[in-house]
Amino acid sequence: MQNPEANPWKVVSEKEVYTNTWISLIHHEVINPSGNPGIYGKVHFKNRAIGVIPLDVDMNTYLVGQFRFTINQYSWEIPEGGGPLNEDPLDAAKRELLEETGLKASQWTELCRIHLSNSVSDEYGYIYLARELEQFEAEPEDTEQLVVKKVPFSEVYRMVCNSQITDSMTVAAVLRVQLMIIEGSIS
Structure with a gap:
């Protein structure tokens, strides 16, 4: 049985598309939990x-x-x-x-x-x-x-x-x- 808390996402690539003093925006190319390609954007906080x-x-x-x-x-x-x-x-x-x-x-x-x-x-x-x-x-x-x-x-x-x-x-x-x-x- 697979661990339900294991990460089902696979990151293919990531690229920072914006940054300032407080945040950065990262664009991810992913394989989603159903196995299909997709994208995900993440706002990373620096504080x-x-x-x-x-x-x-x-x-x-x-x-x-x-x-x-x-x-x-x-x-x-x-x-x-x-x-x-x-x-x-x-x-x-x-x-x-x-x-x-x-x-x-x-x-x-x-x-x-x-x-x-x-x-x-x-x-x-x-x-x-x-x-x-x-x-x-x-x-x-x-x-x-x-x-x-x-x-x-x-x-x-x-x-x-x-x-x-x-x-x-x-x-x-x-x-x-x-x-x-x-x-x-x-x-």
């Missing part, structure tokens, strides 16, 4: 995705709003960004939280690791819960025009459930925190 859901003692969180070029719409999200592959993901999370919100946290919990769009990209993310928050000055990057708002976590959970928030890292983080609240590991 890992980092997300942080800050949660204060009153069960408020902080959302970051910005216009997302790729989807041509405004998006409310947890603080997110990229971390170089050679940087510790937690260090990247601390930096992103401070850059986008001005917050520092003294308690950190890794919530999950996530593939963000594994049908077309190899983007891999880490999501953290940040507690015991202190407010400092935000330091956004020059490509970011951000609005930060403090929102009761229960309202953010409703926004996710009503599809008002569709960012995958935010959805995963909010649902994971809600589960932790139900289980009693967050109060």
Whole structure:
């Protein structure tokens, strides 16, 4: 019996067709799982995705709003960004939280690791819960025009459930925190 988890794809050739500081696009000529020739495009990410859901003692969180070029719409999200592959993901999370919100946290919990769009990209993310928050000055990057708002976590959970928030890292983080609240590991 063949191992169902074995790779059924055969790569005949691959060629980088585009690259920039953040991504590269690779064109693959393949033999697909049914044995027929085909093509596959893969977006390779040169950084890992980092997300942080800050949660204060009153069960408020902080959302970051910005216009997302790729989807041509405004998006409310947890603080997110990229971390170089050679940087510790937690260090990247601390930096992103401070850059986008001005917050520092003294308690950190890794919530999950996530593939963000594994049908077309190899983007891999880490999501953290940040507690015991202190407010400092935000330091956004020059490509970011951000609005930060403090929102009761229960309202953010409703926004996710009503599809008002569709960012995958935010959805995963909010649902994971809600589960932790139900289980009693967050109060």
